[in-house]
Amino acid sequence: MLWSLLCRSSTTIVHIIHIVFCRIFWLWGVIYNFLFLRKSPAEDKKPRFPFLKLHYVAIREVLNTLDPLDHINFSRASKSCRRLSTIKKPYTVELDFTEFPAIKFLNGPIEYIVRWTANREEEGTRKSRAYESYNILYKYSENSLDALKEFREYYLYIKSLMSVKIDTVVWDMSEFNRLGRTNVDCLRLNAPEFPALYVHGFRQRQEELHYILDNLKYTKSLEIWVDVIEPLQLRIADTLEELRIQNGMSITLDYIMSLEMRRLTFRNTYLTDEDLNVFFKSWIEIKSHLNLERFEINLWKSREDFMAIGLRDIPYRMGPMRPGPYPTYVPSQGSFEVTRNDGRTASICAYRLFSQFNVIVFARLSDLN
Amino acid sequence: MSSTEQGTSSAAPAEPTTAPESAAAPEVPESFYYVHGKDKVVHKVSAGALQHSALIHGMISNLGYTEEQAKANPFPFENIDGDILQMVVDWCNQHKGKPTPPEDTNLPKQKEKLFDLVLAVNYLEIKELLTYCCKQVAMMVKGKSPEEIREIWMIPTDAEDEAAEKEAKKRAGKEAAGETAAAAGDAK
Structure with missing residues (x-):
């Protein structure tokens, strides 16, 4: 018994000694690290590379490899970097004048975006989504007004740094009414013209919308999705190739008949099947819309009503079911193939789009094949 | 010169890739040249592998050296460290007569080595390898702020x-x- 007691106590003592020694070694490790290896972990990991000591050819090669966001950041590292950064391929950009604005670099397979944010924690962070092929750099700004000011300065900076060409301007009227005209004037000064303008807004005055439309020069495409108080007909230059009006409550048949653009889209209009019948007959008789390539409009009634009234007295033959421009467009049976008096064929297709029907006229040969 | 000649180990695996070429023209034996760096270690490299370097290719194109002459007159690159020259020679051997892939994962990860490699490759005018190296240099500052770039690139x-x-x-x-x-x- 005494022997077993002794055995047990000796095991316990050995265990205690083991624990004590472990603690002592651990403590020694901590003290040693503190005294002799006193380097911050960040300092150890810092990779160092004397970039500016490379040959100019190699520097240029590296700079050409940088994406636009890294390239801009490099140019801001010092004045000598700024001088080196002027060598760069041209970029096409989209400017988003929204509550928290953004600049998008559109060249290549990946879209690089600088977006302002009210979230302080996002400042300087980069997010990329490979499946959507974009890469965003966030910049913090306390409020929308400061964000827009910084956005303008940033754009002017990149314009001085690299060759940038504006492709699209997105204008959200709702968020910054007070600075709307100032921003328009600033943009007009720095970008005399650009191909596409998208204007969005809610409960806006028509004169404010017209200030934008009259003072910015967009050469190819215009999309208006503005809910206007007391809407009137818009004055839009016929030289555009494409016009899309999303809140088309004030659109009349006369207005549509007066337009000469190649591609027209109207949603939420009060136009009737009778109006569409007039439009189609005018096209068939070569009285209007001679260069029409695509025409889209909403229907308030059913496909059957459209066939009965919209296509009344119009000779057509049934064609294949054609896919819509987006997956949300669900084709409704076959298309109606009509022929203009000069022999040109158009395909009229009806689609279910959420709760309503839309009709699209494809009048360009490549869209039909 | 210490002249510890190396029949570069990486040259051996590169041999089979040239076999079909030599099968097509068996009568033309491949010529070899010799290069050494700062450490004076001599590397034997085939003319095919050296074609990657515009500088060396220009030097050897009209020489018409015999094997003995080439051995007796190695090209000195005193401004290139021995291990860096070894890397370059290995790369040239591995990519001899092959189309270069879009990415090369075998490049050194250590920043000091990469710096020396870029200098050497730029000097030797090896365009494809320079492109790979420069991509790797660019990756160092991917997503970094101006301050971080200044730190990493010692600006x-x-x-x-x-x-x-x-x-x-x-x-x-x-x-x-x-x-x-x-x-x-x-x-x-």
């Missing part, structure tokens, strides 16, 4: 640049003054 701040410029001007002024004084002394 002096504007203040440091200005101070260095002032110092250089001061030195140049002193040297000019010294020269003027010496010239005046000579005239006397």
